[in-house]
Amino acid sequence: MATEIKAPPYRVFNIAPAVVPGAMADVKTFVASDKIQENLGFPVFETPDWHDKAIGKMGELLGKYRSLKVYMDACVHCGACSDKCHYFIGTGDPKNMPVARQDLMRSVYRRYFTLPGKLFPWLVGARDLTREVLDEWYNYYHQCSECRRCSVFCPYGIDTAEITMAAREILDSAGYGQKYSNEIIGKVHAIGNNLGLPKPALIDTLEGLEEDTKEDTGFDIRFPLDVKGAEVLLITPSADFFAEPHIDSLIGYAKVFHAAGISWTLSSMSSEAGNFGMFIGNYEQMRKIALRIRQAALELGVKRIVVGECGHAWRVAYSFWNTLIGVGDGGKDPYAIELQKQLDHRYKQPMHICELTWDLAEKKIITFDKEANDKHIITFHDSCNVARGSGMGDTFGGQFEIPRNIVKAVANHFHEMPEGTTHEQTFCCGGGGGLLTDDLLDLRVKGSLPRMEALQHVVDAHGVNFMACICAICKAQFTKVLPYYGFDRRLIGGVHQLVSNAIKLGDK
Amino acid sequence: MPHIEVNGKSYETDEEGYLLNLAEWNMDVAEYIAKTENLNMTDNHWEVINFLREYYEEYQIAPAVRVLTKAIGKKFGPEKGTSQYLYELFPYGPGKQACKVAGLPKPTGCI
Numbered sequence: 326m327a328t329e330i331k332a333p334p335y336r337v338f339n340i341a342p343a344v345v346p347g348a349m350a351d352v353k354t355f356v357a358s359d360k361i362q363e364n365l366g367f368p369v370f371e372t373p374d375w376h377d378k379a380i381g382k383m384g385e386l387l388g389k390y391r392s393l394k395v396y397m398d399a400c401v402h403c404g405a406c407s408d409k410c411h412y413f414i415g416t417g418d419p420k421n422m423p424v425a426r427q428d429l430m431r432s433v434y435r436r437y438f439t440l441p442g443k444l445f446p447w448l449v450g451a452r453d454l455t456r457e458v459l460d461e462w463y464n465y466y467h468q469c470s471e472c473r474r475c476s477v478f479c480p481y482g483i484d485t486a487e488i489t490m491a492a493r494e495i496l497d498s499a500g501y502g503q504k505y506s507n508e509i510i511g512k513v514h515a516i517g518n519n520l521g522l523p524k525p526a527l528i529d530t531l532e533g534l535e536e537d538t539k540e541d542t543g544f545d546i547r548f549p550l551d552v553k554g555a556e557v558l559l560i561t562p563s564a565d566f567f568a569e570p571h572i573d574s575l576i577g578y579a580k581v582f583h584a585a586g587i588s589w590t591l592s593s594m595s596s597e598a599g600n601f602g603m604f605i606g607n608y609e610q611m612r613k614i615a616l617r618i619r620q621a622a623l624e625l626g627v628k629r630i631v632v633g634e635c636g637h638a639w640r641v642a643y644s645f646w647n648t649l650i651g652v653g654d655g656g657k658d659p660y661a662i663e664l665q666k667q668l669d670h671r672y673k674q675p676m677h678i679c680e681l682t683w684d685l686a687e688k689k690i691i692t693f694d695k696e697a698n699d700k701h702i703i704t705f706h707d708s709c710n711v712a713r714g715s716g717m718g719d720t721f722g723g724q725f726e727i728p729r730n731i732v733k734a735v736a737n738h739f740h741e742m743p744e745g746t747t748h749e750q751t752f753c754c755g756g757g758g759g760l761l762t763d764d765l766l767d768l769r770v771k772g773s774l775p776r777m778e779a780l781q782h783v784v785d786a787h788g789v790n791f792m793a794c795i796c797a798i799c800k801a802q803f804t805k806v807l808p809y810y811g812f813d814r815r816l817i818g819g820v821h822q823l824v825s826n827a828i829k830l831g832d833k
Numbered sequence: 834m835p836h837i838e839v840n841g842k843s844y845e846t847d848e849e850g851y852l853l854n855l856a857e858w859n860m861d862v863a864e865y866i867a868k869t870e871n872l873n874m875t876d877n878h879w880e881v882i883n884f885l886r887e888y889y890e891e892y893q894i895a896p897a898v899r900v901l902t903k904a905i906g907k908k909f910g911p912e913k914g915t916s917q918y919l920y921e922l923f924p925y926g927p928g929k930q931a932c933k934v935a936g937l938p939k940p941t942g943c944i
Contacts, residue, residue, distance in 0.1 A: 355848050504848075509941050519942030526892035533900055567897040568928065568944040569916055599943060635943070761943060763849060763929070797943035805926070814920075 330767045332809040333415055335778050341408035345417035353460075354467045355764050357502035364511040365610065370500035376454055380437055382498035386491050387438060392484070393491050397434040399481045400427060406475040406485070411752050412468050415771030420465050423475035423485040429462055430492055463501055466492040468768055471604065471758035472709035477749055489758070490606025497605060505762035506601045513614050518563035518597035527593055530566050538576060544830045546576075546583045548591070553625050555590035557582070559678075560598045560618055560642075561633025562797035570818040571800050574634050577821030580828045581682050584691045589631075595621035598638035599797065603645075604759035612649050615641065619650040619664055628669040631676050634819050636757065636796030640714035642675045679795060680717050682824060683727045686734050693827040698736035701791040701823065704783050705729055705741070706776065706803075707751035708796035722748070728795055728820050735827040740787040746779035754794075756802030769802060770809045777810040784812075793820045839865045851932070851939050855889075858936030867934050870925065878922055878934070880909050885935040895932050895940055 336342065359369040368378065387394045406423040408414065413421040420426065428450070435442030435451035442451030452458060471486035496502065512521040522530075531548035538546040549555065559582075565575040582589045595617040602611030622630055630652055632642045647653030651661020652668070652675050668674050685691045705728060717723040725748045733739050746752050755772030783789040794800060794817065803817035836843045837850070839862050845853040850869060852858055863882060867874045884904055888896045896904065898916055906914015919927035928940055 505941070512941065520894065520940060520944070522894055523892065526894050526896075529892065530897050530900055533897075533903060537899070537903070562943050564943040567940070567942070569898045571944075572897065572899050801944050 330770055330809070332770055332777070332806075333774050335774070335781065336414075339775075339778070342414055342417040344419045346419055348418040349412075349416045349421060349468060349768065350418070350461075350464065352468060352765070352768055353464050354760070354762060355504035356463075357504045357507040361504060361507045361511060362500060362502050364514070365502075365507055367497050367502055367507070368500040370502075372500060375459070375499040375501070379454060379459070379495050379499040382495045383434070383491075384438065386494065387434070390487070390491070392487060396427065396483045396488055397431050397438075400424065400431065400483055401481075403480065405478045405480060406483075409475045409478050410469075411472070411474070411755060411775050412470070412768065412772045415755070415774040416468075416768070420461075421468055423479075426465055426469055426485055427483065427488050429458075429465055430488055433458065459496070459499070459501065462492055463496055466496070467503060467760065467765070469758065470709070470753045470756070470760050470772070472753035473713040474709065474750065474753065477713065486758070490603070492606075493604070494606035497607065503605070503759060505764075506605050506759040510601050510605070510610055510614065513597055513601075513617070517594050517617060519599050519601070520563040520567055522563055522566060522596065524593040527566060527591075527596060531591070534572070534576060534579070538579070542580075542830055544583065546579050546830075548575075548579055549589060550591050551593055551625070552588070552590035555588045555625060555627055557587055557589035557629045557631050558622050558625055558627040559589055559591055559631050559633060560595065560638070560675075561591070561678075562598045562635040562638060563596055564797040564801060565633055566596070568797075568801060570804070570815070570822055571634075571797055573825060574819030574821035577819065577823075577825030577828070578633060578678055580825055580830060581678075581685065581691060581821070584828055584830055585685050590625060590627070592621035592625060594624075598632055598635040598642075600638060600641045601759060603637055603641055611641065611645070615646060615649045618646075619652070619660060622652070623660065623664055623667065626667065628667070629672050629676060630668070630674060631678055631681055633678050634795040634797065634821060636708035636710040636798060637714075639677055640710035643677075643715035646675055677717050677727075679727050679731055679820060682821070683718075683731050683734075686731065692829045693735045693824075694829055695735060695737050695827055697827040698823050699738070701736055702738040702740065702787060702789045703732055703736055703791045703793055703823070704739070704780070704789045705732055705747070706754070706792050706794040706799060707747050708794055708799050709751060709753045709757055711795060712749055712751045725749075728793075731820055732793055732823060735823050740783050740789055742779040742783050746775065752776045752779065754796070754799040754802040755806060757798050761798050761802055766805070770806050773802070773806045773810075777806075777812075780812070781810070790816060791823075792817050793823060795820050837862075837865060847939075849933075849939065852936040855936055855938075858886075862936065863934050866936075870930055870933065872923070872930070872934065874934075877913070880913075881905060881919065881922060881927070881931050882935045884908070885931055885937060889935070889937050895928065895937055898928055901927065
């Protein structure tokens with residue numbers, strides 16, 4: 326690291342920061358190599374026709390997604406979004422205001438796709454897509470975590486995340502891909518998960534977990550892999566097999582299945598919940614990644630598909646799996662129809678692990694020893710894609726209530742962070758949307774400022790020492806950035822980590 | 834391509850200084866990379882590095898943090914079998930920083 330990365334100071338008043346033009350202009354995440362691009366069937370950079378490819382793709386997207394065209398046309402620059410982005414709050418760079426981020430594309434849109442912009446570009450803020458503009462796009466569209474907080478405040482409902490996704494899709498079409506996301510997508514296609522964790526390593530890890538849980542609990546908690554005829558296929562982020570604190574939630578899921586007597590399995594072929602195809606706004610990649618799940622479900626003959634603690638995975642599962650792969654209603658191709666027939670529709674398809682656990686807890690099929698979590702004074706961080714891109718249960722806002730209900734059922738001490746920083750107004754962890762890479766650490770530290778302020782509030786007021794969440798990216802991001810703000814990295818953990826501590830395994 | 838020079842020999846790396854060719858790794862290269870990470874290599878560091886390389890050879894990926902802590906604890910004593918101990922050795926995170934010194938590719942994903 327060339328320059329020392331430091332956390333910005335907390336704000337005295339939670340208002341818009343002083344503007345620092347160009348503060349983050351040079352922050353550029355690593356560009357995908359030709360090899361990484363070719364692996365995905367993407368063009369490489371920089372070919373002479375990049376400009377025409379980009380404008381062509383933009384026209385295609387504007388024709389395909391009415392929302393994008395509305396977002397380009399509708400903004401009246403009212404400013405409601407301007408101070409709602411964690412990256413603007415943390416960096417002060419005015420181009421990290423959502424409206425300015427949108428305008429990077431809007432100005433080009435006007436030049437090529439509106440009459441006034443074609444005739445009098447200087448009158449309507451229209452500009453050519455030059456190489457400089459493309460670089461600006463690359464840098465600032467990789468300073469957006471697609472968290473959608475700004476869209477909550479926009480009177481027109483303009484979704485900056487969708488604009489960012491479109492921008493990245495256009496960049497990819499010109500060959501200008503991001504190394505982090507595109508390398509990972511290549512690994513999923515080749516090996517089956519973001520980590521590139523091959524089957525033998527997965528077996529070794531799961532066997533180790535069985536030994537550990539036996540030692541810890543005295544019970545034979547299984548971590549089954551590729552078991553045909555299992556009731557449940559668990560699709561969870563591969564970080565759950567690899568990283569801390571993620572793995573503690575995996576142990577929690579296994580204990581829930583064990584205690585409830587539900588047969589379940591993981592799949593070595595489809596060992597990833599995450600779907601970075603969404604981050605880069607590429608439908609075909611998103612579908613290709615998701616199809617592994619369908620294939621695994623069909624091959625294993627499972628009756629239910631349950632998704633582990635992964636924020637954007639749940640958005641993809643909840644909102645897109647139905648038409649993408651036929652989990653839920655909507656898929657029309659023969660395999661989707663076959664899968665529909667196979668799945669047990671007495672249960673939600675797909676189901677979030679929190680829905681499963683809470684349902685079992687409500688029916689008293691699983692019970693808890695709350696005192697086991699007494700050392701934890703807990704708060705809950707809503708992950709953006711769960712909060713603003715999905716739902717849970719049968720009631721409005723279930724995605725907020727169900728994880729909290731679980732935490733309150735398994736522990737005695739729970740405190741909310743201040744209003745305006747949770748539920749649908751939650752602040753991103755600072756590492757979502759394909760930005761969880763070391764080369765963006767400075768941005769990630771700065772972008773977590775508003776969340777850290779809110780956390781500090783409950784730490785001071787209630788002595789909170791555990792922030793629970795249900796997202797692998799949030800867990801990894803906080804583990805890394807918490808120390809910059811003077812907190813212990815182990816302050817972050819999963820909801821099912823708490824479940825794991827408290828669940829009763831023996832005689833009920 | 835970026836590269837590092839060790840004892841007059843050039844080694845290709847990625848943008849972040851991870852060695853591209855696993856087979857080129859040797860102890861001098863490890864010492865060199867460690868220095869760029871502000872690490873002072875001790876026997877304790879080498880125990881971890883050697884285990885990582887053995888594991889990688891068998892499984893083609895670095896071990897999960899939990900697998901690593903358990904193995905180190907078993908091999909070298911329970912006081913070393915904690916993630917806290919590994920973080921003390923490799924403050925940037927045992928997963929990534931130790932892999933870098935061991936000449937292994939960087940683990941990617943939500944970690």
